[in-house]
Amino acid sequence: MAVGRFYLSCLMLGSLGLLCILFTIYWMRYWHNGFAWNVSDLRFNWHPVLMVTGMVVLYGAASLVYRVPQSWVGPKLPWKALHAALHLLAFILTVVGLVAVFSAHNKKHISNLYSLHSWVGITTVFLFACQWFLGFTIFLLPWASPWQRSLLKPIHVFFGAFILSLAIASVVSGINEKLFFSLTNVTKPYSSLPSEAVFANTTGMLVVIFGLLVLYILLASSWKRPEPGILTNRQPLLHDGE
Numbered sequence: 001m002a003v004g005r006f007y008l009s010c011l012m013l014g015s016l017g018l019l020c021i022l023f024t025i026y027w028m029r030y031w032h033n034g035f036a037w038n039v040s041d042l043r044f045n046w047h048p049v050l051m052v053t054g055m056v057v058l059y060g061a062a063s064l065v066y067r068v069p070q071s072w073v074g075p076k077l078p079w080k081a082l083h084a085a086l087h088l089l090a091f092i093l094t095v096v097g098l099v100a101v102f103s104a105h106n107k108k109h110i111s112n113l114y115s116l117h118s119w120v121g122i123t124t125v126f127l128f129a130c131q132w133f134l135g136f137t138i139f140l141l142p143w144a145s146p147w148q149r150s151l152l153k154p155i156h157v158f159f160g161a162f163i164l165s166l167a168i169a170s171v172v173s174g175i176n177e178k179l180f181f182s183l184t185n186v187t188k189p190y191s192s193l194p195s196e197a198v199f200a201n202t203t204g205m206l207v208v209i210f211g212l213l214v215l216y217i218l219l220a221s222s223w224k225r226p227e228p229g230i231l232t233n234r235q236p237l238l239h240d241g242e
């Protein structure tokens with residue numbers, strides 16, 4: 001039952017993640033003239049899309065690798081490598097998303113890192129970089145002792161969920177800020193809930209729901225990789241045809 005529910009949740013999660021990305025792309029295309037790297041306003045538009053794709057959707061998928069029941073049996077190394085590789089891809093997209101906004105700001109002589117959104121955002125990315133580097137050196141490279149790994153594991157798990165929560169806060173504050181900047185028309189202000197606001201608010205809600213679902217799957221104990229001694233009791237879950 002638990003395995004069946006897990007795959008159903010993954011299907012919902014995948015569709016929801018795709019929807020988050022498509023909604024962000026549509027918002028930038030329909031209301032903000034689409035994408036181009038050589039025009040600073042259009043270069044900015046890559047920022048929300050790459051941040052939602054990298055820091056939320058790919059990050060979420062990468063975090064759930066050890067919840068896949070097939071990862072509970074057999075060698076752990078391929079799953080570790082997949083976990084690290086997906087997170088690396090998420091990090092690369094995130095960095096390109098940051099380059100887009102910093103360079104667009106610099107080109108228009110707008111100050112950097114003045115808003116609450118940018119403070120929360122840069123903290124999120126900094127923690128993500130530390131988390132990836134530490135995770136890679138301690139869990140993937142062979143030199144750390146089992147004692148060091150078991151010491152870092154709960155910290156790694158805590159920060160994994162914490163960084164995702166911060167990423168969701170960054171997205172919500174970023175969407176809000178963009179709407180405040182864009183919806184300046186006095187006859188159709190933000191408070192009159194024009195169609196762009198409805199659409200962007202919906203996008204934000206989808207991201208929040210996606211993030212909560214990832215956190216739920218991460219924290220639900222029946223979907224966690226069993227510790228070595230308990231593994232044999234849970235193995236039937238893999239073969240009961242659900």
Ligand code: HEM
Pocket residue numbers: 047048049051052055056098101102103105111112113114115116117118119120121122124125166167168170171172173174175176177178181
């Ligand atoms: C995890 C997701 C996100 C992170 C980590 C993040 C991070 C950042 C950072 C660090 C800046 C500062 C750039 C500078 O000072 O030059 C920034 C700027 C900005 N971001 Fe995001 N962002 C994220 C998502 C979004 C989203 C979804 C939007 C929605 C449109 C958005 C809208 C903005 C806007 C309008 C700015 C320029 C104003 C400002 O500096 O606050 N961001 N973002």
